[in-house]
Amino acid sequence: MRIDIVTIFPGFFDVLDISLLGKARQSGIIDLGVHDLRDHAHDRHRTVDDTPYGGGAGMVMKPEPWGEALDGILADSPGDPVVIFPSPAGDVFTQATARELAAERHLVFGCGRYEGIDQRVFDDTASRARVRLMSLGDYVLNGGEVATMAMIEAIGRLIPGVVGNPESLVQESHEDGLLEYPSYTKPSTWRGREVPPVLLSGNHGAIDAWRREQQLERTRRVRPDLLG
Numbered sequence: 001m002r003i004d005i006v007t008i009f010p011g012f013f014d015v016l017d018i019s020l021l022g023k024a025r026q027s028g029i030i031d032l033g034v035h036d037l038r039d040h041a042h043d044r045h046r047t048v049d050d051t052p053y054g055g056g057a058g059m060v061m062k063p064e065p066w067g068e069a070l071d072g073i074l075a076d077s078p079g080d081p082v083v084i085f086p087s088p089a090g091d092v093f094t095q096a097t098a099r100e101l102a103a104e105r106h107l108v109f110g111c112g113r114y115e116g117i118d119q120r121v122f123d124d125t126a127s128r129a130r131v132r133l134m135s136l137g138d139y140v141l142n143g144g145e146v147a148t149m150a151m152i153e154a155i156g157r158l159i160p161g162v163v164g165n166p167e168s169l170v171q172e173s174h175e176d177g178l179l180e181y182p183s184y185t186k187p188s189t190w191r192g193r194e195v196p197p198v199l200l201s202g203n204h205g206a207i208d209a210w211r212r213e214q215q216l217e218r219t220r221r222v223r224p225d226l227l228g
């Protein structure tokens with residue numbers, strides 16, 4: 001998969017060199033490009049923002065640098081790009097979104113800062129690519145960088161070959177609509193706390209049933225909204 005990121009803080013994404021995603025890049029599963037929006041601002045101060053028409057607090061990101069940056073990336077697309085703008089005004093990003101996007105060939109993330117990006121950037125981009133505004137949740141971040149990082153991690157680990165043991169993807173929270181069951185490892189007693197005896201029983205039917213009940217109980221207690 002090809003992933004491009006447009007940001008005024010390219011250094012933010014240096015950490016994508018390490019861990020599972022770093023390995024996925026080395027092995028060629030993920031081809032990542034990080035682009036500095038300021039390279040497309042041509043005045044002396046490399047200005048990317050200006051005051052909002054109509055007044056109000058804060059600054060708005062100017063359309064011209066965005067237009068130029070996205071033109072270059074989209075002209076070079078391997079095909080069918082999806083352009084994602086992290087925004088608290090977007091659709092909520094879920095595991096289902098991650099799964100959907102993991103099947104794409106080319107994702108472009110546009111990281112806004114300040115009070116947002118000039119609306120015409122979204123409209124213009126939508127005439128050439130699929131555009132999605134995505135929110136991580138009902139809170140406000142300073143910009144799209146942290147949200148982009150979270151989405152890339154959630155999407156990247158679902159691309160075949162990125163996570164060593166695909167079995168481990170099946171049993172986690174949200175994959176079956178429920179939160180995951182509690183896990184235990186050795187020793188069987190630690191600080192006087194015992195591992196639930198059923199997990200030591202060797203009875204796989206009983207273990208599966210116990211885990212399912214734990215998932216349901218936890219989901220009912222913590223996230224009843226997931227049960228509908």
Ligand code: ADE
Binds near residue numbers: 088144
């Ligand atoms: N940018 C600012 N807040 C955000 C949020 N909650 N989700 C995604 N992008 C954001």
